[in-house]
Amino acid sequence: MTFNELGLKEEIQRAIQELGYENAMPIQERSIPFMINDNRDLVALAQTGTGKTAAFGLPILQLLSVEKKETQALVLAPTRELCIQIANDLKSYAKYIKGLKIVPVYGGENIITQLRQLDIPPQIIVATPGRLIDLIERRKVNLSKVDFMVLDEADEMLNMGFVEDITTIFEQTPESRRTMLFSATMPAGIANLSRKYMKEREEISIGKKNSGTENVAHVYYMVQAKDRYLALKRVVDLNPDIYGIVFCRTRQETKDIAEKLMQDGYSADALHGDLSQAQRDGVMQKFRIKNIQVLVATDVAARGLDVNNLTHVINYNLPDDIESYTHRSGRTGRANKTGISVSIIHSREKHKIKDIERIIGRQFEQNQIPNGMEVCKKQLFHLIDRMENVEVNNEQLDPLFPEILKKLEYIDKEDIIKRFVSLEFNRFLDYYKNAADLNLNERESFRDKSTGGKFDKGGRKGQKVRLKISMGDKDGINPKRLLGIINDTVGDKTISVGSIEVTNKFTFFDVFADQADKVITAFGSQEMFSVSEAKGNRVGEGNFRARKSESSNNRRSDSREKSYRRGGDAGGDKPWRNRR
Ligand code: AMP
Numbered sequence: 095m096t097f098n099e100l101g102l103k104e105e106i107q108r109a110i111q112e113l114g115y116e117n118a119m120p121i122q123e124r125s126i127p128f129m130i131n132d133n134r135d136l137v138a139l140a141q142t143g144t145g146k147t148a149a150f151g152l153p154i155l156q157l158l159s160v161e162k163k164e165t166q167a168l169v170l171a172p173t174r175e176l177c178i179q180i181a182n183d184l185k186s187y188a189k190y191i192k193g194l195k196i197v198p199v200y201g202g203e204n205i206i207t208q209l210r211q212l213d214i215p216p217q218i219i220v221a222t223p224g225r226l227i228d229l230i231e232r233r234k235v236n237l238s239k240v241d242f243m244v245l246d247e248a249d250e251m252l253n254m255g256f257v258e259d260i261t262t263i264f265e266q267t268p269e270s271r272r273t274m275l276f277s278a279t280m281p282a283g284i285a286n287l288s289r290k291y292m293k294e295r296e297e298i299s300i301g302k303k304n305s306g307t308e309n310v311a312h313v314y315y316m317v318q319a320k321d322r323y324l325a326l327k328r329v330v331d332l333n334p335d336i337y338g339i340v341f342c343r344t345r346q347e348t349k350d351i352a353e354k355l356m357q358d359g360y361s362a363d364a365l366h367g368d369l370s371q372a373q374r375d376g377v378m379q380k381f382r383i384k385n386i387q388v389l390v391a392t393d394v395a396a397r398g399l400d401v402n403n404l405t406h407v408i409n410y411n412l413p414d415d416i417e418s419y420t421h422r423s424g425r426t427g428r429a430n431k432t433g434i435s436v437s438i439i440h441s442r443e444k445h446k447i448k449d450i451e452r453i454i455g456r457q458f459e460q461n462q463i464p465n466g467m468e469v470c471k472k473q474l475f476h477l478i479d480r481m482e483n484v485e486v487n488n489e490q491l492d493p494l495f496p497e498i499l500k501k502l503e504y505i506d507k508e509d510i511i512k513r514f515v516s517l518e519f520n521r522f523l524d525y526y527k528n529a530a531d532l533n534l535n536e537r538e539s540f541r542d543k544s545t546g547g548k549f550d551k552g553g554r555k556g557q558k559v560r561l562k563i564s565m566g567d568k569d570g571i572n573p574k575r576l577l578g579i580i581n582d583t584v585g586d587k588t589i590s591v592g593s594i595e596v597t598n599k600f601t602f603f604d605v606f607a608d609q610a611d612k613v614i615t616a617f618g619s620q621e622m623f624s625v626s627e628a629k630g631n632r633v634g635e636g637n638f639r640a641r642k643s644e645s646s647n648n649r650r651s652d653s654r655e656k657s658y659r660r661g662g663d664a665g666g667d668k669p670w671r672n673r674r
Contacts, residue, residue: 100126105190106155110148113186119145121300122152128296129153129274135295136274137288141420142247143402143428144300147183150244150274155184158217158241160193165235167242168267169220170260172250174200174371175378175398180246181220194218199235201225202371209234223251223259230266237266248277248284249417250397257283264291278424279417309427312458314437314447316534319559319607319627323354325438325532326410330360330388331469331522334476338406339399340390341413341422343614346564346624351410352390365391365399374398393418402428409437412446414615416453441534442608463533466526473522477515557607558592561614562628566599576601579623584616602628 095118097107118126121144125136130153140146150169158166169184171177181198188194195216199208201224208225212234219226219235229235243264245251251260273292277284288295317325330336342348345366352364363386365377378399381389391399393413404426413419426433437458439447447458464472502510563579565571573594580589589612592604605613610627617625 095123100152101130102126102152102156103191106152106187109187109189110152112189115148119148121145121149121298124298124300125149125274126153128298129272130156132296133272135272135288135292137292137295137297138274138276139278139280139297139299140276141278141300141424141428142400143424146246146276147180148187150242150246150276151180151184151187154218154242154244155188155191155194158194160191160217162217162239163215164239165215165217165219165237166239167218167244168226168237168240168263169218169244169246170223170226170251170263171220171246172222172254172256173398174202174222176247176400177220177222179400184218184220196220199225199229205229223256223263227259227262230263237263238268240267240271243267243271243273245273245275245277245287247397248275248287249279249281250421252281252283252287253417254394257287260287279420281417309432310423310456311432311434312423312437312450312454312456313434313461314439314458315461315463315532316439316441316444317463317532318534319440319610321532321534322410322438322440323351324530325463326351326408327355327358327360328463328469328532329406329408329436329438330355332464332472333406334473336406337384337387338389338404338408339396339422339425340388340408340410341396342390342392343411343413343618344624344626345392347410347626348390348392348395350626355388355390361385361387362390365389365395367392367395369395393422396422396425401425403431404428404433406433407435409435411614412437412439412443412450414618416450419450420454442611463531465531466529469529470519470522470526474515474519477518481514558604559607559610560602560604560628561610561625563601563603563617563625564599564623566597566601568598571596571601576603580613583620584613586612586616589613 097110097115097118100118100122102110121138121140125138126149128134128136129150138146138149140149154167169180171180177198177200181196184196188196195214196218197208197211197216198220199212200222205225205228208229209232212229215236221229226235230237245260251257273295275284275288275292315325315329326340340351340362342351345368348364348366349368352362355362363377363380365374365381369377374395377386377389380386381399382401389396389399390410407422407426409419409422413422423433423435426435437447451458505513563571563576565576565579573596576594576596577591580591581587589609590606594601594603614625614627617623
């Protein structure tokens, strides 16, 4: 359907034509006529990238009255970045509407500037909930004349704990308002909110409920937990043109993985909550302009990032809830492009894949981590493709060419090709010469599981994993306090802790491999300290005691641990540097 057919004002049509929009996207086809011709509320299930902003923005621009200098439309969004983006999109749609003011207000920015912009009430405010409440309390925003209220990425706002703020904001708007709620998923919290604050409503769904995007292929690789990083590198190496986000569970893990990738010569950076706003903006900008190929991010930090042409989303760890998986994978396969959502999993996580498959209604494909030769071949042909397509600057090359020809005249064509290719390619060959098979087959994964499950008199026997918590001697930690913290955070008395080693900044402790994820996940949901797998984490097998009787034994680190520490990083698969 064209925009002409939707009956929008001439000024709006001119602006969207200039933006190159020809046909309305499905969500726009449904929402624009509905908002213009009906008077009910709207709930729309749609991922980002489906054209939501125009879907709510264009009918608002059509219906509000520019003559009135009062706030008639309010758009709530979870993050500052989304807020800015929505405001900018609306401004571009409203380019030819005279006298219209659109103001974004969001946290993390000097409030004085925003206060000044609100001196004359704008007809449209785009806001993050916390900052808006602040401005309402300062009496700089008056919502009593709001005709349209939009909740964008409502599920994200709930995840971020904004439910009370949203309730407060709803209470400030008149009951006569029309509400539009957009959400990628429909958890119970959203259903409650819409029941409470929305009147008779139309529900539209773009794509299936809770579905993975149609254009996304879901694949997983199964490896030992200690091989995750090596597997990640193989996936990246197998896709030389990758432009993707690697999702990690904690800030610490995000920092660690990004740092390792950078040290190993990849075009990567980290995005997480420990960065200042300016640093985050810088990283996002570099990623947007493709100065960085791989962005390592936490779910929360990546929320503000809107990029449409990602080739891959990589789940370095599977998220704890399926909604997060949907959000992550929905970041690729947008705007009619295809994308791949890759998950690197351990055998213990296979059941999670089954759960996700059931809920998103899509099958995962188990892929084999490629061997060294496969990666080398892929890289080699990529190099050859680049050579075929490189732009040759004859003008500057011509004066030097006779000399170059003279220098190379003794080598024949075939030899020249081999030498040029080797120049770049030898590094890959060297690196992958003795690369191990990282795939975890079913038999190994069974063995892994069964050893992890044995018990003996004094305690359990099985594979252990060494974890690292971001607290040490300087924070007054001791084994007893650590056990207390684990108890409080994980809330599961069956977690057994092995040897503990306290250093100045960090504390290392062993847990059974099959309980490690639970501990990491529990710590991942709080912000005070982070827990991650220590480098070269697999400690081996040994006896564990129940946690309560553990403290006196924990004070000394045993010889097994010492030999582990000497053993160093699980690496060995040393990469090259400065690949690009
Ligand atoms: P959104 O979901 O609003 O973030 O939109 C996703 C992307 O699609 C943005 O880059 C929009 O500029 C673009 N877009 C929105 N509507 C259309 C349309 N009708 N035709 C082409 N592109 C569009």
